[in-house]
Amino acid sequence: MSRPYNFSAGPAMLPEPVLRRAQEEMLDWHGSGMCVAEMSHRSKQFMSIAEQAESDLRMLLGVPDDYRVLFLQGGASSQFAMVPMNLLAASKGSSAMADYLNTGSWSKKAIAEARKFCDVKVAATAEDGRFIRAPTQAELNLSANAAYLHYTPNETIEGVEFSYVPEATVPLVADMSSTLLSRPIDVSRFGLIYAGAQKNIGPAGLTIVIVRDDLIGQPRNGTPAMFDYKIHADNDSMYNTPPTYAWYLAGLVFQWLKDLGGLAVMAEINQRKADKLYAAIDASDFYTNPVEVASRSWMNVPFTLADAALDEDFLGGAKSAGLLTLKGHRSVGGMRASIYNAMPEAGIDALIAYMAEFERTHG
Numbered sequence: 001m002s003r004p005y006n007f008s009a010g011p012a013m014l015p016e017p018v019l020r021r022a023q024e025e026m027l028d029w030h031g032s033g034m035c036v037a038e039m040s041h042r043s044k045q046f047m048s049i050a051e052q053a054e055s056d057l058r059m060l061l062g063v064p065d066d067y068r069v070l071f072l073q074g075g076a077s078s079q080f081a082m083v084p085m086n087l088l089a090a091s092k093g094s095s096a097m098a099d100y101l102n103t104g105s106w107s108k109k110a111i112a113e114a115r116k117f118c119d120v121k122v123a124a125t126a127e128d129g130r131f132i133r134a135p136t137q138a139e140l141n142l143s144a145n146a147a148y149l150h151y152t153p154n155e156t157i158e159g160v161e162f163s164y165v166p167e168a169t170v171p172l173v174a175d176m177s178s179t180l181l182s183r184p185i186d187v188s189r190f191g192l193i194y195a196g197a198q199k200n201i202g203p204a205g206l207t208i209v210i211v212r213d214d215l216i217g218q219p220r221n222g223t224p225a226m227f228d229y230k231i232h233a234d235n236d237s238m239y240n241t242p243p244t245y246a247w248y249l250a251g252l253v254f255q256w257l258k259d260l261g262g263l264a265v266m267a268e269i270n271q272r273k274a275d276k277l278y279a280a281i282d283a284s285d286f287y288t289n290p291v292e293v294a295s296r297s298w299m300n301v302p303f304t305l306a307d308a309a310l311d312e313d314f315l316g317g318a319k320s321a322g323l324l325t326l327k328g329h330r331s332v333g334g335m336r337a338s339i340y341n342a343m344p345e346a347g348i349d350a351l352i353a354y355m356a357e358f359e360r361t362h363g
Contacts (some may be wrong), residue, residue: 005347008325009156009300009338011177011198021066037245041238046248050236053251060263061142061180063066063187063210070209070229071247076106076177076196078227079114079207083173083192086229088118088147089218098337099123099146099164104131104155104330106175114150117220121146126276132160133292137167146170146197148191154179154297157329159289159336163187178299180208181257182341183267191215199299200341202250205243223229235353257341262274273339273348274298280352286359310362311335321354323347 006013029036032045039046052070063069072078088096096118100111102125114120123142124135142149149168152175154161161179166172170192180195187193190346192215197206209229223233231239257266278296281287281303289296289303304313311327314335318326329336337351 004322004324005343005345005350006324007337007343007351009199009329010196012204012338012340013162013342015250015253015256018249018256020340021250021252025068025349030251031082034249034286039244041241041244041329046244048247049251050238050242051099052255056251056254057276058340061185061187061210067187068209068211068216068229068233070211070214070232071242071250072207072232073205073243075204076175077109077113078214079175079194079209081117082091082099082227082229083147083148083150083194084114084117084207084220085223085227086219086221087192087215090163097121097143097145097146097355099168099170100148101135101140101149101151102124102127103134103152103162104158104160106155106157106177107150107152107241110152110175114264118147121312122303123149126160130290131155131160132290133295134160134162136267140166142168142170148173152249154299156297156300156338157332158293159204159291159297161299163294171212172213178297179342181263181266182270182299197250197337200251200253203246206246206250208250218260218344232317252348253341265323268340269345270298273343273345274301276345276348276352277301277337277339282331284355284359286363299340300333300336300338300352302328302334302336304328306332313362314358317358318351320355321350323354325352327353 026035051114098118099121102108102122113119121143124140126133126135148171150173151166156178173192174190176193177196178199181200191212193210195208198204211229216233219228256319281289286306288304326335326337328336
C-alpha cells in the first residue's frame with residue numbers, strides 16, 4: 001500500500017493515477033511553461049482542457065445534445081436555490097409549487113432552501129422512520145401541477161440510496177453529488193442533474209449541472225446573473241473566472257474512467273466493493289448497519305459497534321492500520337466508510353480484515 005486508504009465522505013480521495021499525472025504536469029502543462037492553476041481561463045491552453053473535459057463527460061454519461069453541461073462554483077448547496085430560481089417559470093403550465101422527497105439530511109436542506117422561493121409539497125418522507133429507507137414509487141404522492149420533482153438519489157450521511165429512478169410527469173431534478181459517475185444513468189429521464197465534485201468527480205470547488213435546454217432562460221424576476229443557468233450556458237461556464245484547476249482535475253478523472261472502460265465497468269467494481277463490506281457487517285454480531293437492505297448505499301456505508309464505548313479505540317486502531325476518516329457524521333454517530341470510485345477494492349479488503357481483527361480482540 002503506497003498511501004493510506006481515505007474513507008472520507010467528502011472531500012474524498014482521488015484516483016492515484018490522476019494525482020500522479022497532475023503532479024507530473026504541475027510546473028509545466030504540455031510545454032506551456034505554466035501550471036494549469038496559473039493559466040487564464042480564456043487562453044487556448046485552458047480552453048482545450050475545458051472542451052476535452054466536457055466532451056469526455058458527455059461521452060461517459062451519454063448526455064443528449066439538447067442538454068447543457070455547466071461547470072460552476074458554489075457547491076450543490078447553491079443549487080438548492082438555483083433550481084427553484086430557474087425552473088419555477090420554465091416548467092410550462094406549472095404553478096409556483098414543487099414536489100420534494102425527504103429522505104435525509106441533504107434533501108431536508110434542499111427543501112428548506114426551496115421554501116424561500118415557492119410552496120414545497122413533501123411528496124414522501126422517511127423522517128418518521130429516522131431515515132433508514134427510501135420510499136417506494138407507490139408511496140410517492142406526486143402533484144400533476146408541480147414545477148418539478150426533486151430528490152436526492154443517495155444520502156451521504158444516512159447511507160440511504162434509491163434503487164430506482166422515480167417516475168413523474170413533471171421534470172425530475174436530482175442531487176447526484178455522491179452518485180454521479182458511479183454507474184451508468186439515463187440522463188434523458190431527468191430535467192436537471194447537479195453534483196458537487198468532491199465525491200466522484202474531482203476536488204471541492206466545482207459543481208456540475210446537466211440541464212435540458214427547455215428548462216433554462218426563464219428565471220424568476222430578480223435572479224442574480226450568477227444564478228441564471230442560461231447566462232452560464234451562453235458563456236460556456238465562463239461568465240466569470242471558473243474554478244479552473246478543479247475543472248482540470250475533473251477532466252483527468254473523466255479520462256481515468258474512460259481508460260478503465262467506462263461507467264459500466266465502474267458500476268461492477270462499486271457494487272462488488274459494497275457487497276463485500278455489507279456481507280462482512282451482516283455476518284457479524286459486533287457490527288450493525290441500520291439501513292434497510294433494499295435502500296443501502298453503494299457509496300456510503302454507516303455502521304455501529306456493539307459497544308459505542310469502543311468507538312475511539314476502533315478509530316485509533318484504524319488510523320494506525322492506514323484506514324483514515326471512518327468516524328460517522330456527528331448527527332448519527334458510529335462509523336461511516338465512504339467508498340467512492342477512487343477507493344480501490346484493496347481498501348475494502350483492508351477494512352474488512354481490520355474489522356475482523358478488532359472484533360476478535362474486543363468482542
